[in-house]
Amino acid sequence: MATDLHSPLPKSATDLFGDPIEDSHPLWLNPSKFSAPEFDPESYISDLRTFVPFDTLRSELRSHLGALKHELVELINRDYVDFVSLSTKLVDVDAAVVRMRAPLLEIKEKILSFRASVEGSLSTLQSRLKQRAQANEARDVLELLLDTFHVVSKVEKLIKELPSVPADWSSGTVTSTEKGQLSNGISFQHAEKGTNIRETQSMLLERIASEMNRLKFYIVHAQNMPFIENMEKRIQNASLLLDTSLGHCFVDGLEHRDANAIYNCLRAYAAIDNTSSPENIFRSTVVAPFIQRVIPHGSSIVGGSSGDELEQDYERIKQYIEDDCKFLLEISSTENSGLHVFSFLANSILKEVLSAITKGKPGAFSPGRPTEFLKNYKSTLDFLGYMEGYCPSRSAVARFRAEAVYVEFIKQWNIGVYFSLRFQEIAGALDSALMTTSLIPIQNSSDQEYSKSCMLKQSISLMNCLRSCWRDDVLVLSCSDKFLRLFLQLLSRYSNWLSAGLNARKAGNTSANSGSEWAISAAADDFLYIIHDLRRLVEEVCGDYLEHVLGLLKSCSSEVLDLVKQSILQGGNSLQILQPLVINSIVETLVEKSVEDLRHLKGITATYRMTNKPLPVRHSPYVSGILRPLKAFLEGERAATYLTSELRKELLQGATYEITHRYYELAADLVSVARRTESSLQKIRLGAQRRAGASSDVSDHNVSDTDKICMQLFLDIQEYGRNLASLGIDAADIPAYRSLWQCVAPSERQNTISF
Template sequence: MATEYRDDGDGEGNGTAAAAAAATPTAAVARSPRASSSTVGHSLDLPSLLPLSHQHPLLTAAEYDVDAFLLSRIHIPLDELRAELREYLGVLREELVQLINDDYEEFISLGTGLRGEGERLKGLQQPLSGLRGQVEIVRDVLKDHQSAVQAQLDERSALREEKALLELLQRLFETLARAEALETVGDDTERPKVVQRLAGEYTQLVYLRNKARAEGCKVAETASPRIDALRTRLSHDLASILTGALGAHDEPRIKQCLRTYDLIEGWREAEDVVRSLVHEFCTRTITSSALVVPPSPTAPETPAAGKALDRPHRLTGASLLDGLYNRVLAQVETYTPLIAIAHSVSPEFDFFAKVLWPEIGTAIVDNLGNVIFSAGRPDELYKHYTTTHRFLTIFEGHAPTADAVIAMRESRTYITFERRWQLPVYFQLRWKEIVSALASASTVSSPRASGATGWALPQSEAAWNAFKQCWAPEIYLPELSHRFWRLSLQILSRYGGWLSATLATYKVGDDEAAAQAQEDAVLRFAAAAVADIDQLTARIGDLALLAELGLSVPFPTSLSTQPYTERIVAVLQRRCAEPLKFVKTVASQFRATAARPGAAVTASHFIPTILKPLNLFFEPRPTLREKYQAEWSVLVVDHVLSNYASILASVRKTEDLLRRHRGARRPGFSLFGNAGVPGTPDAEEGRFKTQMLADVNALADDARKLGVSVDDMGSWLELKEVVVASD
């Protein structure tokens, strides 16, 4: 029978468990004055404490925090807290005793029920050992039977493989016998079909031999010489058939032959056959003597049966090189069906980039290199280069695809072919020719009048000729466009620098006669520079080769007419403003002369001479007059009117001072007073004002004749205000 477990704990005696069992959480809460006070009513908001139990959050946490527990009961005295903890300790001990008492009886019963089981287990050990021995005997017997069965299976598998190998060898030799029998079958008309069958048998032979070799069969090697001999005979027959088909232009036979080559993977062999034909033609045709001795007359081409004569595109030149290239193009035309058929049969064929071009390009470099690649003779090199590349353009038109053209241009033969032209050397020779002519023309410093050439300065003509040579059809090469572009910019920069340096040499001195001559020289040079710059810019824009480049913006000439325009306008402004000094003499002339009643008022003698320098400047220069007369006249007239107004204002102040000085002794003369009685100073002042109005109106009419709208100019309004102003 199970014995009940008792806990004799410390400090509280044996009755602690019973007392703790009687003390419920409700009672503990009831004994706590703070806890009970929180339940009196809902009107007081006092702190409430959770009783200590198994559901308390601080006691059931994963990690027990002593500080948090003590802070939650900070308002309870230590004595009450100790009593509360001891009560909860008693509850825990009581529950522990109850758990032990519940499980102890079952534990004791388990120990009693297992008595005598050891003897029974020992009794079972001997039968189990015998059973294990019997199982091991059966397992060994089964392994022996399994090994015997596996040996039989392996032997059968080996026999099966040997049988398959024997069948493979039998098929190999049977196929070889059939193929050898086909070598002597058929006449010339049936031979292509027989060769196609032979190619199929050869393909089967290669497959069977490779399979036998993979099996390690030495017998298959005995058939290799016979198979190789069969391949040699097959290649010879295919070469004969392809050569004959090409000569007869028999496209069905060509296609059948190429399919046979593709069947036996003989792409390179087919290319070698065509290469030998092309090489023979190039050796016979592309020779150095072909450019010296005129070719003998050839029989005219006749159309094939059922086909009209189709003239392909040819070079139109009459030189020996053009004729040679035309013969090459005619021969290439005969291979056009071959190229098209080969492209449709298999992409592995590449007669264009791997056969035709290498043979033709190599023959040109080797046999004609000393003649056409003459870098020291630029004119001949240009003719040979342009003719050859026109030939290449037509030749590339026979390519089946764009990829074939790319493959041709990326080939070593093409790269070597292009390097032989030595285009940098050609450009250096052309550069020397162009720059030498420009440098010799720059030494001439005196401008000349426009002649038959239409240029005012010889340097402008030289710059145009140099620029035009860079883009001349008989000099320019597209492959050197970047070099000619840079040279063109250098020519224009050098020309512009010469114009600026020459303009800076014209300086006006203090000597009036020398200054006049220097200004005339400045006008002549600046006008010539402006006209030539405009003409040069227009001609550059009209160049056909530059238009073919498709530039989105005009060629950057970097030439500006502004510095020369400013010098021209400055000289014309000074010359047109010079007659204004006579304005101050008008008042003294009116004092010295008496009025003539009824006389018409005309402009002063100096008025027509004010804008005369403008007319004299534009009269011999119709080009500048058409483009710049209105613009430059506005600047000159505005300057003249401003100076005119300034001078009249100064005269007015002088006359006002003179009138005040004479006012005490006699009636003074006032320039801007109202008109008075005839013979009085007021009347003389009115006469002067009338004269000034006539002068400025005449000046405005002269300006309008030059295309200037003076009515909208601020200087004109200022001048009229000064004239009509009165005290």
């Protein structure tokens, strides 16, 4: 037990004495992985380098190498006797090697012989397989050529089974009489007995078309072969006869509205991957005649502003489509028919309409007359929407919009130029209104549409321009982002015009701000119009105007509508924050007028300095005029009409506080100068008395000039306080008035403000 209790402590990993400890390696170094068959030293080190420094890794590996060498030395020392005696036990090794080499050489010769035999058999087998592959390839080519020959012969036979075609069909022409009758004398109109010849012919043509499609497949896989080249003329003739026969059968089916014949012909065209021919045939035979009647484009047609309107033309074209084209559009949109490859809407109808407008009414695309252009553009969008109604699915609508003629048709309407013209028109109107040198109140309430809301023509012009951005005869929904930006630019232009004018008025010159002359010449009453108009503009923009815009954009996502709403509200707020600036301008104007009466304060000093006037007993005459400009302004007709109670209170407080502050500055300066002068005069008198030998204890009990001046100011501010009270302002609530009271009031009345 004692031995167990006093056993030595385990050795540490850094023990310098004794054998190295096996568990001294860090956790990330696992030596057992070194002996694994799939061990890769480079990948192992690269993995460790991501979290182990290179120096540490190198140190640990060197430590492990030292441990291995030490272990090897120990093993040699432990079995040293066996290691040394190993060489003594190897006796007659050469003889044993010779005995073992003989059977091995014999086995090697047999293996080499067998290998040569196998290689010979393999070479023979590969040669036979190559010959077999060549034979199979030649057979496939031969079968392909035979199939091609059989298909060509079959096509020619089937073409011969058709009712014999007129000689000029091969050139693609047919007379009006021959359109309805085959050359063998059998008329389509007289084929009531038995199977309809037209339908039979279309079915046969569909079969021939499928064979021609098969023939094209063979030709693609047998290109540049003499046999195919020799048959090329026969193939071309068959293809030409098929196209001609299909064309005339399709035309005849259109004339008689034979749905089965048309359906079979379209399937035949789809089989030979020829979609342009039926589209062009339908365009030239059915669409072009009635489009020409609707929009003639002869040399005698003279376009004009009224002659370029498209609304009535589109209505007539819609009716024609309903009457003459609907049957084919329904056939081509038959479900699971494979006829979706045709685009009669785009490549037949829309292409002909675009061509007719371009030739007959090119002025319809001109944005030079914005009103007519927008009317035609909206009519066009309505017409395209009507055509999209014939698309059976959303994917069909997407394919219709992706057609080249659709894209080209949309490109004809240069909306960018249209917006530029509208921008110049709307922004130019506001800019012209803001370039006037004076504020222009409306003379008659019926002058403008928005005269009931605004009083200045500049403000009315802004509202008209804002409304114009979203009028039905101006707005293009695809450019709604641009019109929203124009709306914000108009508000910014008006705000800059107003703020620049107010800043120029405050600076007292217009040299640095051209267009701000109106603010210099404007009277205080004129700014009431601006306050009124700002309030009306904010109410309009954030009220009915906002609802109107959101109603127009109701099809947009909620995120877009939120951004639009925030933009418009921010624009209205940009006008609202101008109102305090206007009020400050009014206050500054009224304060300057009041200061003119306050300048009479200087006369008080001249009245009582070096005179024998007694103490004053009543206020000075100038006091009654201090608040007269403010009172006259507030009692004016415009203030009563356009100032709300809140604005009236704000303006009154701002003006009285500023006037009182200026009053205090002038009075405090006057009292300070008077007291300094009094002190200087007192020192001079004392000096004169000492030089004259007069008794210095003689005191003058008269009141000083400074006391008289302060008493006069005290009587004045009492009257001023009563005038403030008549306006509804408590003078004691004004900090400047309290300071003024402390400056001039007698010592016994310093703590109580009373009038």
